Amino acid sequence: MIESATYRHTQTGSAILILLVVALVGVFLAVVAVGFPETIILAVTIAVLLLVGWLFGSLTVTIDGGAINWWFGPGFWKNSVAVDEIEVCEPVRNRWWWGWGIHYYGKGWLYNVSGMDAVEIKLRNGKRIRIGTGEPEALVAAIRHHLEQHTDA
Numbered sequence: 001m002i003e004s005a006t007y008r009h010t011q012t013g014s015a016i017l018i019l020l021v022v023a024l025v026g027v028f029l030a031v032v033a034v035g036f037p038e039t040i041i042l043a044v045t046i047a048v049l050l051l052v053g054w055l056f057g058s059l060t061v062t063i064d065g066g067a068i069n070w071w072f073g074p075g076f077w078k079n080s081v082a083v084d085e086i087e088v089c090e091p092v093r094n095r096w097w098w099g100w101g102i103h104y105y106g107k108g109w110l111y112n113v114s115g116m117d118a119v120e121i122k123l124r125n126g127k128r129i130r131i132g133t134g135e136p137e138a139l140v141a142a143i144r145h146h147l148e149q150h151t152d153a
Helices: 014-034 039-056 136-152
Strands: 007-012 058-064 067-072 076-082 086-093 101-104 109-112 117-123 128-132
Touching (some): 039 076, 058 128, 086 136
Parallel strands (some): 109 128
């Protein structure tokens, strides 16, 4: 039996979006100050920055059908882990220098768009994943609820 989504949260990457707006303004002012006649460079740069903002401006996490799913923006860089594969999960704080985005942080992979709050998931195979979220306690509670359901079944 497939369960309906019991958890869904989208976190907006406010800092990322603000930095992109600052970059857009900076690029525009630089082109105007230099008097560069090639507007194609300005247009391409703005398009790339807007694309990055659209793709990485938010992170959505769901628990659905026995799996934890997460993706950036409109569905970019989708990942999932079956609840059955999870050994432990707990709320954690990321180090500020780990920043945002998708990268290896020393113990596992980090997926984050804003802030330092995250949930660390330790899989049965020893791998670790950190998923940034604005509500770590709610995500941990939802994961643990699913873990209990799957161990009772």
